[in-house]
Amino acid sequence: MDFAGLQQQYPDIKAWLTIPGTVVDYPVLQSSAEDPEHYLRRNYGQEWRMAGSLFFQSDCTPQSRNLVIYGHNMNDGSMFGVLEEMMDAGFLQEHAALTLETPEGARNFKIVTAIKTDINQTPFTRVEFSGDEDFLSFADQLL
Template identity: 30%
Template structure:
């Protein structure tokens, strides 16, 4: 009888130990899950807080440096959206002497940013115009182009941000209907001028594409570049380009985040004093 009683006690004891062990494992799993959730939530907070800080900084720069009058002009030289627009580059230089331009698309686009040129093409990938570390970075000109936009092809890079800022809206040019509504963009320079660029090609290409060529040995090499950019376009714009053309290429990542890029090529069609 004693042995039987001892057996029942041992059986209960093992069961209790298993329950206790199972409870500990469940508690550990719960704690790990809470930690993972908390870490993920913190990472999301950092991402969206960075987005917010970056967006706020660039909104402040617009307020500081941009003068815009949406009234109609008598000379008919308005931008497509009917506004006179000028940039105070002296104010911008006090914040960042690397500023070389301001890029703007017609409303309702939000592409309306200062453009810098760093010492290399990585400097402004994660640094804002004011010098803060932030994944939004800054819109920047290829470090190996001249800063006056007089090269045959000047490349401007910007991030594809998931909150719709920076160069995110270039993706909308994948649809020809969007290009038909907004076929141009504008680049304002410190000499007081604004250049209008008509988009002639929109493509999704590899980051090693010929569309990123910025130096040309001769006219034949440039003609080859122009043909390649037109051939890679998602649709035919009918816009003419030639050996006397000056191109600005806008580049951003795609939604997939691989080595594909959205690339928008514009040809300069007009230069005039800004704000007139």
């Protein structure tokens, strides 16, 4: 992927997220801390769009240990609409691969769980950790 060319036209694109076998194949944007939900109802071209865009939490980077990416759960299955299906163990097993491509290269991940929660119940938005033990404790809490 030509990130230099892509970012020249759309500077807020920080990554590209793909979950093979699903519709998830989208750019991941990031706005400023002053306007963290800028892409909630905008596409990568800054145009209003009900589905919005996928976007990183403002204090998260593609190198963060906990990647917090927001996106709408659209009724038509687009954007992150497929994530609810991940709560089915069979679907999750079949679609567990995830690729995040950045200017630095592609990183492959395995989705190990899907949970339905809100920020008041589970601190899933945490991106700062004091070390490996702190991060593993956090991950264990989510699992």
